[in-house]
Amino acid sequence: MxxxxxxxxxxxxxxxxxxPLVADxxxxxxLTTVLWFAYVGQAWNVMMGFSGLLSLGHALYVGLGAYASxxxxxxxxxxxxxxxWVAMLVAMAAGCFIGFLGFRFxxxxxxxxxxxxxFAEVARIGFDHMQWLGGSGGFFIPVAxxxxxxxxxxxxxxxxxxxxxxxxxxGALALSRVLLHSRLGYQWLAIREEPEAAExxxxxxxxxxxxxxxxSSALTxxxxxxxxxxxxxxxxEQVFSMGRSIEIILPAIVGGIGxxxxxxxxxxxxxxxxxxLTFLIExxxxxxxxxxxxxxxxxxxxxxxxxxxxVWPWLARxxxxxxxxxxxx
Amino acid sequence: MPLDYYLNIAASGLLNGLVYGLAALGLxxxxxxxxxxxxxxxxxxxxxxxxxxxxxxxxGLDPILSAPIIALVLFAFGWGLQRGLVNRFVERPxxxxxxxxxxxxxxxxxxxxxLFGPDSRNVQVPYGFDTVEVGPLLLDAVRLRAGxxxxxxxxxxxxxxxxxxxxxxxxxxxxxxxxxxxxxxxxDGLYAMTFGIGSAVVGIAGALMTLLVxxxxxxxxxxxxxxxxxxxxxxxxxxPGALLGGVLIGMSEALAGFLLTPSLKSxxxxxxxxxxxLLRPQGLLGRRx
Numbered sequence: 242m243x244x245x246x247x248x249x250x251x252x253x254x255x256x257x258x259x260x261p262l263v264a265d266x267x268x269x270x271x272l273t274t275v276l277w278f279a280y281v282g283q284a285w286n287v288m289m290g291f292s293g294l295l296s297l298g299h300a301l302y303v304g305l306g307a308y309a310s311x312x313x314x315x316x317x318x319x320x321x322x323x324x325x326w327v328a329m330l331v332a333m334a335a336g337c338f339i340g341f342l343g344f345r346f347x348x349x350x351x352x353x354x355x356x357x358x359x360f361a362e363v364a365r366i367g368f369d370h371m372q373w374l375g376g377s378g379g380f381f382i383p384v385a386x387x388x389x390x391x392x393x394x395x396x397x398x399x400x401x402x403x404x405x406x407x408x409x410x411x412g413a414l415a416l417s418r419v420l421l422h423s424r425l426g427y428q429w430l431a432i433r434e435e436p437e438a439a440e441x442x443x444x445x446x447x448x449x450x451x452x453x454x455x456x457s458s459a460l461t462x463x464x465x466x467x468x469x470x471x472x473x474x475x476x477x478e479q480v481f482s483m484g485r486s487i488e489i490i491l492p493a494i495v496g497g498i499g500x501x502x503x504x505x506x507x508x509x510x511x512x513x514x515x516x517x518l519t520f521l522i523e524x525x526x527x528x529x530x531x532x533x534x535x536x537x538x539x540x541x542x543x544x545x546x547x548x549x550x551x552v553w554p555w556l557a558r559x560x561x562x563x564x565x566x567x568x569x570x
Numbered sequence: 571m572p573l574d575y576y577l578n579i580a581a582s583g584l585l586n587g588l589v590y591g592l593a594a595l596g597l598x599x600x601x602x603x604x605x606x607x608x609x610x611x612x613x614x615x616x617x618x619x620x621x622x623x624x625x626x627x628x629x630g631l632d633p634i635l636s637a638p639i640i641a642l643v644l645f646a647f648g649w650g651l652q653r654g655l656v657n658r659f660v661e662r663p664x665x666x667x668x669x670x671x672x673x674x675x676x677x678x679x680x681x682x683x684x685l686f687g688p689d690s691r692n693v694q695v696p697y698g699f700d701t702v703e704v705g706p707l708l709l710d711a712v713r714l715r716a717g718x719x720x721x722x723x724x725x726x727x728x729x730x731x732x733x734x735x736x737x738x739x740x741x742x743x744x745x746x747x748x749x750x751x752x753x754x755x756x757x758d759g760l761y762a763m764t765f766g767i768g769s770a771v772v773g774i775a776g777a778l779m780t781l782l783v784x785x786x787x788x789x790x791x792x793x794x795x796x797x798x799x800x801x802x803x804x805x806x807x808x809x810p811g812a813l814l815g816g817v818l819i820g821m822s823e824a825l826a827g828f829l830l831t832p833s834l835k836s837x838x839x840x841x842x843x844x845x846x847x848l849l850r851p852q853g854l855l856g857r858r859x
Contacts, residue, residue: 295665346848350664351607351806355798356847359840362795366837483791487672494669531683531787538676545669546655549662 246562250502257407261400269403273471275512276406277464282492282504283413284460289490290499291421292453293433295350298339298357300485301364302332302458306465307475308374311382314394314470316373321395325466329459335360336458340451358483365481375475382473395470402471409467410505413460417501420456429453433499461489495544497551506553514540574706579824581707585717587820589778591813592720593793594800595727596772602807603744603764606656606667610675612793614644614769617678618776619785620686626693626780633693634719637777641770648769652762660761675794683787690784712781723774724813727767731809740764744807772797792836799843805856814854818842 242250257276261269281303288294309331310324319327339360343353369377390397395405420426428449431439440446469475479485496507518533548555557563597611608614618640625636651674659667700711731737742750743760751757783789796819804815819839826838846853 289665295668297668342844342848346851348847348851352802352847352851354664354668355802356844358795359799359843359847363837363840363844366834366840369833483795491669494665498665529684530688531680534676535680535684538673538680541673541676542655542670545666545673546658549666 242563243561245560246557249560249562254411261403266399269399271512271516273399273403273406275508276403276410277467277471277508278488278492278512279505279508280406280410280413280467281461281464281489282496282508283410283417284457284464285490286493286498286504287417287420287460288453288457290493290503291417291426291433292429292450293436294450294453295354296357296454296457297354297483297490298359298361298486299457299461299489300481300483301357301361302336302461303465303468303485303489304361304364304368304475304477304480305332305335306462307469307480308368308380308465309462310466311380311469311475312374315380315382320393321466321470322393325463328462328466332458332462332465333455336454337451340454344447344450358486361481361486362483365477368477368481377477380475382469384473402467406467406471409463414501414505416460421501425449425452491541495541495552497553500551500553502557503551503553506556507551510552575828576825578707578709579828580821581709582713583821583824584817585709585713585820586782586824587817588717588720588724588813589775589782589816590796590800590820591804591816592724592778593772593775594797594804594812594816595724595809596768596770596775597797598801598804598807598809598812599727599771600765600768601801602809603740604652604656604660604761606660607664607671607798608765608768609668609671609794610678611772611797612790612795613675613678613682614648615772615776615779615793615797616682616785616787616790618644618773619780619789620682620691621773622777622780623691623693623785626695632695633777633780634715637719637723637774640773640777644773645766645770647766649762649766651769652765653758656765657758657761675790679787679790682790686785686787688787690786692784693780695781716778716781719778720775723771724809727771728809730767736760736763796836796839799839802843802853803846805853808853808855811853811855818854 257272260272264272281299284302285296285299288296306325306328309328310321313319313324313327314321339357342348343356348356368374374380390401392401395401421430428439428444431442431444432446432449436446465480468480492507492511493504494507495510496505497503515533515537518536522532544552593611593615596614597608600606600608621640621643622633622636625631625639626633631639655670655674656667659670695712697711697715702709702711702714731741739750739755740760740763742753742755743757743764747757750760779785800815800819801812802815803818804811804813819842822838822842823835827835830838850856
């Protein structure tokens with residue numbers, strides 16, 4: 242990255258840091274959504290972007306993380322800071338299981354993607370029938386009124402949640418960078434580009450791929466924990482839905498798969514786009530159900546047709562934020 | 571007596587499954603040749619359903635008779651889609667094709683939501699409540715006709731690919747695109763034709779489906795996933811496999827809905843999918859590539 246890029250990035254970080262001090266509640270809530278999608282997009286990027294494993298069922302890990310931490314809190318009074326470890330373990334176990342089945346039996350490409358969808362759908366239907374966790378009627382974390390900011394139990398104001406998710410995004414960014422420049426990261430890139438060649442030079446494909454799934458699912462589960470305590474309600478039809486899985490992967494794809502900044506940039510493009518569309522539709526008074534999603538679909542097609550490698554690599558070159566083309570980290 | 575129950579349920583599941591299989595056939599044709607997974611498949615199917623609803627509402631046409639008209643419209647749509655957008659994505663990575671077709675699916679789905687609203691619409695046919703007795707079986711006339719029509723269309727499709735010149739050319743494309751180009755076939759044109767045929771087939775499946783269920787936009791993603799399951803179970807690129815997979819899934823849905831609760835019926839389909847992916851990833855009738 243050039244000096245210009247670093248300065249711009251630092252400025253953006255600073256802006257995000259002081260945003261709740263100057264912005265109103267609405268802006269903070271939109272920013273929280275943006276950062277949430279940026280975070281899970283980064284988590285997904287570890288699988289698809291770094292190691293070339295297309296998962297279309299990441300809602301599974303969000304949901305498992307959310308339900309695990311919420312169940313521990315509601316049924317056993319165990320707080321989220323302990324619960325998140327369980328949540329991560331549960332999601333990781335699920336991810337490794339799917340990965341094990343998929344890689345063990347040589348399920349590749351489209352088939353692997355469908356396997357991930359299938360497991361997410363199975364979880365959705367299963368949780369719909371799990372009465373202990375509220376079933377299809379939803380699972381709720383009690384809201385204890387105005388008790389001030391309680392970071393220990395993750396109860397409090399929107400500002401608290403904003404800073405928690407901001408910390409998660411920065412943490413994931415740092416982790417992604419470290420991983421990408423580690424031995425494992427180079428193995429992932431090799432596998433993504435040319436699995437046969439990677440195997441020929443001695444990369445253990447199975448182990449590296451499982452590692453990618455484990456990291457990605459555990460990180461995604463943290464996003465689920467955040468979601469559970471931020472919204473205080475969980476419905477299988479939403480949390481595990483195919484639509485949610487797609488929402489998770491869009492920011493990374495729009496921003497630029499395999500890049501560090503891509504998922505974050507993508508979230509900053511898509512969520513405000515959605516909010517802006519809602520606003521425009523309300524102002525114009527021309528409200529039809531589906532109109533917003535229709536524009537969303539059009540935007541998606543336009544982006545993928547004109548910026549197939551994502552917006553970030555192109556933007557970084559245009560603004561001279563990175564040195565050489567292709568070296569977009 | 572219980573055996574009769576099971577037979578009846580299996581038979582109605584089989585007839586439903588033939589229509590599912592026809593829809594999946596469309597997906598299989600497109601994937602087998604163009605190598606693009608049509609994530610807008612269920613959306614096209616529901617578009618076919620609305621076509622049948624409209625034709626029945628305005629000119630009182632039976633869905634089976636409106637199927638050819640719908641097929642023409644969807645052929646044109648699929649052809650144009652491949653020419654205009656999908657063709658430039660054929661060589662690109664899977665996730666990009668996925669995003670493109672997802673965007674298209676979103677557009678179709680929400681356009682239908684805006685045009686027709688979220689409520690279900692149905693088609694009234696004079697034989698709507700008739701039943702036909704075959705031995706111990708008591709079959710709904712609508713199901714019987716829909717299943718029979720599905721078989722006729724599937725047979726026509728098989729004949730097209732086996733005997734006609736364009737059908738053979740398309741198969742050549744599927745086998746070896748480079749070789750097909752070398753012998754002078756117009757690959758882009760054949761791809762567009764294939765996408766059109768796949769879309770037409772799923773449109774017909776949609777029209778037939780209106781005999782069995784009410785049309786509503788929300789069905790679209792379900793049908794997309796259902797078609798995927800069927801195609802994977804039967805074997806990607808295998809046309810008989812798609813029909814077989816459809817019948818299997820249709821029957822398992824019907825039996826699961828009867829033995830367990832109806833809301834668990836798709837769990838059963840996913841279980842079948844997972845087992846097949848693990849034990850026979852190429853599908854029941856697929857060949858290992």
